[in-house]
Amino acid sequence: MVETMTPATWWGCIGYGWTPEIGDPNIWGWLTVLSYLICCGLSLAAAGRLRGRGGRGLWCTISGLMLFLGINKQLDLQTALTDTGRCLAHLQEWYEGRQLIQMLFIGGLFVIISAIFALALANMRGKLRANLLAFLGLFVLLTFVMVRAVGFHHMDALISAQIASVSLNFVFENVGLLMIAANAVAILRATAPERRGQPA
Template sequence: MDWSQVNWQPQIGDPHFMGWVTVLVYLGCAILAFKLSLNATHCFKQHIQKQRTFWGVVAFITLLLAINKQLDLQSLLTEIARTLAKEQDWYDKRRKLQRIFVIAVAFTGSTTALLLALYYRKIIMINALALLGICFVIAFVVIRAASFHHMDHLLNQYIAGVRLNWAFELIGLALISANAIRRLNKNTRHRASVD
């Protein structure tokens, strides 16, 4: 592959106010999840390790997405795919391949969510909002990375002064945060009642 054809340079991806707010929210989610991964107590005793693992994975994912938010790494992947498509002469078929990519990602994401729900079935009800939030955020990132022009157009629309891009991303993060805060509060109350 000819790397000189890749039109990407490391830079701040969203240098505006809401971009930085979103990064801070991602970091806040990562901190809350990390805290829960260390202090998961208010759960069935045999499931505490699953609870810790679950929140450790959430912390890792949200930290990676915080870094990605400003480094714009999905744009690098899109540029690499575009360059390869042009070099290997399948650029004209990119729309069909984008559809296949989105279907494959949707299938993989759904299957992964189902497997996680089965594995964590004993603790899923107390973490359902976080799981839904993670699925929401990852779906948003993947759709954004697929770079469909009509999706980009939709996500850049404003409703009541709020860009849909911000709303979609922040809704998932709000779900994760709400679940984490609720779990932390229950852990605190549980420790207080034990003392």
């Protein structure tokens, strides 16, 4: 029997089985958090250098996103989202058909992310080349986050595999972060104030 969804039922499902705690209490998890914070700082610095120039809004947005994802890395908010969906699926008796809901969810996320990227690209005419690496890094990073949020078991198993004691989770996530950081550093170097020669 399908349970009637009351506010209390919804509230009971939010974060069902999830408690706020350190999600990755290991060296790789903390290194990734550090990478997010470094990206946040570099992006903010790049935005500061681009004051009055094109691209400043993009880097302010990236900086805020990096801060949020860094916090999320250890609070594991996507697990709360997955657990909430699982609880609702059981209560509404559509758990057996959850694959369709997952596909619709990931399809919706893909459309939203694609629309955001298209809008950003349209507003970056003439500045795309200088920010291309950051766009690619964001694509890699957001794809990784989206896959983790949906919670496909076979995809989780794939990205959780280890190579030489290093999980592919760490590799995928940090490749995207490295691309964003490298682009920010390139902007900082390109916009560095010229040093005047010292008098003889």
